[in-house]
Amino acid sequence: MSSRAAALLVKDLRQHAAVVALATVGLALAWLLFLLATLSAPTTVSYTEVHVTFLRVALVPFALALGNRLVVAELYGRTQRFLEALPMGRLEPFAVKWLLGASILLSVALGSAVASLAVASLREPVDAGLTLSLLSRTVVFCLTIWAFFFTMGQLGKLRIPLYLALGLVAVILAETTELELLRFGPIALVGPDFATSRIGVPWTEVATSLATMGAFLAVGLAMALVREGSVQEALAKPMSSRERAMVGIATCTILTIWAGLAPEPEPEPYRMQGEHVLAGRDVPLRIGYGGPENRAAAEALRARLESSLAALRDAMGWRALPECRVVMRASLDGRTFEAAELRAGDGALVRANFAPDAEPDLEGLEAALVRALFDDRTNRRARFEPQAWVRAGFPLWWAHCRNALTESRCSLSVERRALAQLALDEAPAGPKRVTSSRIAAWDTLREREGERIAESLAATGMMTLARLAGPDAPTRLARALFSRWAPDDSRVVFETLLRPPSWHLRAIAGVEPEAFHRAWDADLAADRARSEIAAWLERVSPRPTARLDVVTAEASQRTLVIDIEVPWRRTEGVVVGVLTKALLPFDTVVEPWELRRDRFVLGPNEHTRRIELAGRVSRGERWLVVVEVEDPREGPGAPVRVLAERREIP
């Protein structure tokens, strides 16, 4: 037997030695390259990293090519038949080839290991623990991958589908179970701790890898022996391009469907806890008030929100409310609210400063909480632009009118109605109006007018809706749009195509959207004529103006020059805010917290101001520039946005 095996070995060596030698030269060069990389990489922790890089990047493709050369080529070339014709069992060629391949791989890998340890010894103690760890991992890893590629080679044309299937199984296991593939057997052997472990032989990983190797060897052996190799013979035909492509497409399809249907592991629902948390009595409300000094304010807020949330639950037809939370954030002013980004379905959380000395806008806070609740209940679909004006307006209307739902003339506060009028002020191109196209482009309107003015305008739309279709019409519209969960897929898209927000508006208001918008515009015009509104508007009239120029500075630098005119009677203490953001080449919706804010305070009788923002902007950029003017003492409670431009910098 030994002479037959020796003859086989000589035959294989003659057939493959030169190619293997050439590949080994290439691998040696690759090792040197990895050494150079390890020496110069700033993130190198141990010089033994050269070896792990070698195993991962070079040895695995080499093992694949070797398996192809020793096994697949022989099967596809039908030269296997010559071997089968020889007077020997099927085990001998199997063993010879396996041992030859394993020897080649081990020689290469151990060469790399020894050389790496030699380099590492310059800068770290190479003790028995490190050496044993490195060598045992190397040997077992080599044998395992060789068993894998050798056996896959035995599977002939099935091997490509099997590679893909194994990849798929790995992905699915990683996604659906707690099994972490990087910590599994042979993969863990060359894991992140490969270069630094000094615990000797990692027995668990070694045992798993050897078991894996054994399993692959058994399959390979079975392929070679079962029915005298006829199965192997049957598979020994290359796949056609069409078959390969079909296998690839099938894999892509399965992965695609899997990506769509895979359940995602979810953390426990968030439950607010802590010392300074006030719980609701009838609704799942929790208010984190930060410290005892805010407890009274929190209790007052609880009383207000409890009744609002209970009424909203009934109005929207929800069986139960998710947890609604308000948290004190002292760094905010009384009219700015932050909605926390919770996982969809995890309830609502709004951060606000509701301490009495911050003069909190409690209606605004209530509206912000309702808005966050809509986002949560609809899986954030409420923000979809065609219905975003309802998301902006209904909560504010609700905060003002929920106690007067049976009255047809419930109204917003004068302050809010005045703010809504600011969205209609004279613009350079003429007076702005409420039109279908303007309301449909809600994100643009929000950017141009500012959050508070936009939501005030939207809330006046709810007043018009209540006038046209009854006091419960805004609630019915909100219920139609925001009471249901929207899945993270395109079912909701088709539903929106069939029944867009305008369809719901038509169904509820009983008028065409254009007619509704005309009625809304007319209501606002009538409101503007009222003395109390006119008095408020008087404080911010005439409307300030601003002009933006981009001036060339040195080389590619540009200066943003903003000329502001504030024709108000009193300018002392008036605040000019310049909000800027560098944009990507593509337009995206910019949220308020993304903007950098520069603040300038005008002096007495300072009706014009030139602001130069130098040293920030260069040629070829795109910037969003927003200019706001506000009189904190006498203004209507929100800055007037006098300029909002997306400008390409020439």
Add this chain to the structure above:
Amino acid sequence: MRAAVTLLRKELRSLAPLGLLGFALISGDLVSRPLTERIDENTYEHVAGIAPGEGGFLAFIFWILAFFVAYAAFPREHDERTIEHLYALPVKRATIFFAKVSAGLLTLVAVAFLGQATNWLLQALNPNSVNGHQFELGLVSRVATLHAAVACVLYFHGLFASVFRLFGVLPYAILFFSLLLVEQLVPSLAWLNPAVLVRFEYEGRTLLWPWGSLAFHGAVAALAGAAAYAGWMGPFDRVRELFATRSTRATLLLALGIAAVAGSGFVALVVWVVVTYSIPGRQPEDPSAPRPVTERDFGTAEARTAYYAFVYPASFEEPVLRLVGRSDRLLEAVTRVVDFAEPPFITVDLAEESAHHEGIASGTRVRMGVRGQRDWRLLHVLAHESAHVLQGEMSRRYLMDHGATTRFFVEGSAEWVAFEALAHPSLVGVATDEERREDAELRRFSRLVAAAAWERNQVRLEDTFDDASFRARFDTTLAYPYGETFAEAIARACGQRAVGALIRAFARPGAPQGVRGEALYRDALSSIGCDYEAVLIAHDALMAETVRAERAVLDALPRLSGGVVGGNDATVLLEAVLDRAPRATAGYLVRVRNDAGAADTEVRGFSGELDTDATPPRVRFVVPRIALTGARFEFLFSQEVDARAFPLAETWQSAPVP
């Protein structure tokens, strides 16, 4: 001509399945996105992956696809000897080659253009007035053309690799790795990677043509194509035969000879480079400059304690032994801070020389530099790096493996642990009072930097949970000072032991695996009975308290603004204007990178020279042009608040390379 067309049609037919596979790979999202996304909220940028600096993954897909298509051209025809039927036809070999190559290229170009057509479908329903109109024909045609270009370039490489059959994949795998590495080490050589063709740059809204890269990679692809022709159709048949299953002795000898000559040349080159550049103390320097003797030799010595094994330059024995002698007590203090009783054995390389960091840790291994470091600093760095080792052990590497969302916590809590350990009562008498005072001062300046970033750049704690978007706007070294305030806020809100408990919480059984960002911290903090919102409140309070306490210092720190003011063939000149009087001790730094996707190691820093005579005062920075690549680059001005602390930076700005 007719024969060529017939051949082309035959090849196109045979490549149709692979074309379909390409379509599935590039446009498979036509199926997956409707299943996983609301397509009326999609934007073109999102579905096409064409943001500045993106495109690496798509290039990888094209790499695979192009190799698949290229390998379908010749190897099989030769293996099954069907090529001989083609040779028997009354057409030239060049025509056969041309027909096969044309079919492959047409397939890839079709896949690239179809990809954009399906991208249009995927965003066509978006009605948004702001982001719903990103799809413009001019942009799309450029995107498709560049995708097709990279596919064609890679096709020619694949064609050349196929000469060597499956062994051809091996050098390309190594090449792929090398290109990634080269890019990390020398960012200005990024153009060597064909993927640069689909890593888009913009001027305003206009996608720029990478003419230089197109020409270079086009030329390389032509060479690869010519070599492939020679290998498959021309005089190098024998080299190709070597990689078929049959080979002759002559071809083997030829191949080995070539490999030996090429190999020895490469080895000589590598040895020369390693010897010249990589061994510390051998960097070429100006021979005329006076140099103090800082090191007598480069021999290393080893010292062991109960918890550590140190390898250090023998010439630094004195300071090293002062550190070594105290290291076990230091580690015990660190373990007390994080409540971890079983520290692993740690090996430390003190011969580290790095321009990027003072120390680095992975697993149970630490590297840190000893040269030019004071004793207290060595203690601090060792405590910081040892804390990283414990973080890895306690979280079962979770924190290290999820750096995209945990980086600030990892670096910040290690910094916090180092400060707490050095202030720990058990170190009284081990660390001197002076050393503890120095460390406390470092902590003060660290907090100052964090508070300045909070106040001036409006950095929110929530911003730090997404490392990629944070690094696009802000200085990534803020991970240390700002992260330290995060850990302090956790300790203030939930007790001193909460930081250690949180580290452990990431490895608790049943911890959700796929959670990121705020939700991850909310969940992990909940599991230890600590509320995320309470931490936010504590963080706000800490920042406000620091701002109040350091008001005078903060107001004295100038803000820096500016940009490119000129340049020549070798350098680019940047200038920062200070908005108030400069501080006497401050140093100024500009960091540059190609784009927001650059890793920390790809960022280069350059010191500036202050011109106090100018009004207002200015700092000039000279950046070697070789540090910049592409049409645009990004820069970040920063200033020293204290020589011991991380600098205080403005936000990243962008400019065209002059």
